[in-house]
Amino acid sequence: MSETSAYASLWSLRRQLFSQTWPMAIGVLSLLGFQLVDAAFVARLGTGPLAAQSFTFPVTFLMIGIQVGLGIAIAALISRTIGANDIERSRRLGSLVLIGGSVTVGVVAIVLWFAHGLIFAQLGASAENLKRITPYWALQLVANWLSALLYFGYTLFRAHNKTRLPGMLMVLTSLCNLALDPLMIFGWGPIGGFGLPGAAIATIIAFLIGLVILVWRLSDQDWLSLSGLGAEARRSTRPFATIAGPAMISQLMPPLAAMTATGLVATLGDPAVAAWGLQSRLETMSLMVVLGLTMSLPPWLGHCYGANNWPRIRALTHIAFQAVLIWQLVFGIAMAIAAPWVAGALAGNPTVQHDLTQLIRFMLPSYALLGICMIVVSASNALGWPVRAMLISFARLFVCYLPCVAAGVFAGSMTTTALGALAGNILAGVMAWLIFRASLAGVDDEGQRRS
Structure with a gap:
């Protein structure tokens, strides 16, 4: 291949990856943006309600981790079967994820409700905060379950490389929630609001609207099949568990680490917990491009993996790394400069x-x-290295991040805590990149392990 044609091919890949990623990035931005606005509305109720809501964030992320772990596995299997042109099996797998995923997350929600008193007490919530959390958490668990149903539907679209509808629905549900938040939290005119629980009510209504549209659009697609589900479940259990087990553990580690970090920060007082909760919302929103790539890139890598196209796998991951570094540095530096104004707002x-x-x-x-x-x-899960991905996640959180955050908390201020988190993220990124580079170097262009 000539240098000109190679450059043209690389540019085409960039354009295709961008076209797949931008709907998801905009959707993620709107979805996480409404969560940030949600927290900003709650902050107007006072530091106490904001701290109470902040205690629920890591437990909500625990549920999200379970649904994302399931989604990673099913997206990998469906995209690989599509890459191998086994369309009928992909339909059966699509039906299994909708049925099994909704039941699994529903059971988790029930368990978290009955254990919520113990969980939030262990996180450091006071008796006063527990009184605020209980009515809000009952409704938020329903919202989390509806969010999981939406996510599994989005997974089917992403596995078929169709990211526009999920992105549009994320924007729509975000706008609905944004419009409903002030009405449900503060009320309107003579109609009183619900306070903190109103934030969860607004989210439930928004997600129900999104589900109605998602079901309508899924009915137009030939992606589901109810025939042979029992046999397919038996056939797919082992490969699914091989991916889902480590992937779910990988996805559960961040909320567990977040719960630990929240417990550490709680020793600095309610204002510190409130600031940490707002920062967690800013964190996820600022990572919109990264999160968009983690949704759009794995199915494409899965197709390449199924077709044994390793040169394209290398090119796609290289492009993704470039995009992440450039965007996050530019955005991070701009936010650092604007920090006092953002915090004030x-x-x-x-x-x-x-x-x-x-x-x-x-x-x-x-x-x-x-x-x-x-x-x-994300890429390691798509490329058949789920255990490696799990170990990287563990090292990022429990070897790099949490020890550094703990050192910052023990130093006694949020400034040192922030410096600790910064050091942990830098260590984790360097470690992960070195491991992944070595992993790709160990596979030749035909997918065979180099001696």
Whole structure:
């Protein structure tokens, strides 16, 4: 291949990857943006309700981790069967994920409801905060379950390389939630609001609207089949578990680490927890390109894996790394400069504003390296290295991130806590990139392990 044709091919890959990623990135931005606005509305109720909501974030991420782990496995299997041109099996797998996923997440929601008192007490919530959390959490669990149903539907579209509808539905549900939030939280005119539980009610209504549209659009696709599900479940259990087990563990590690970090930060007081909760919303929103790539890239890699096209796999991951580094550095530095104004817009309490400013300044630029680590984990799952992905996730959180955050908390301020998180993200990104580079170097262009 000539240099000109190679450049043209690389440019074509960039354009295709961008076309697959931008709907998901915009969707993620809108979805996470409404969560940030949600927290900003709650902040107007006072530091107490904001701290109460912040305690629920890591447990919500626990549920999200389970659904994402299931989604990773099913997207990998479906995309590989499509790449191998086994369309009928992909239909059966699509039906299995909708049925099995909804039941699994529903059971998890029930368990988390009955255990919520113990969980939030262990996280450091006071008795007063527990009184605020209980009515909100009952409704938020319903919202989390509906979110999982939407996510599994999105997974089917992504596995077929159709990302536009999921992106559009994320935007739509976000706008609905944004419109409903002030009405449900504060009320309108003589009609009183529901306070903190109103935030969950708004989310439930928004997700129900999204589900109606998703079911309608799925009915137009020939992606599902109810025949032979029992035999397919038996056939797919082992390959599914091989991917889903490590992937789910990988996805459960971040919320478990977030719960641990929240417990550590809670020793610094309610304003610190409130600032940490707002920062967690900013973190996920600032990673919109990374999250978009983790949704659009794996199915494409799965197709390439099924077709044994390793040169394209290398090119796609290289493009993804470039995009992540450039975007996260530019966005992180801009946010660090604007930190005082962003904190002022999100929080009314001066102490919370100060703590949030420090977190933004030091943590957001480090997400360039965190993003690299997230892409490595996502790509490794798609390429048949789920155990490796799980070990990278473990090392990122429990070897790099949490020890550094703990050191910052023990130093006694949110500034040192932010510096600790920055150091942990840098260590994790460098570690993940070195491991993934070595993994790709160990496979030749025909997919055979080099001696």
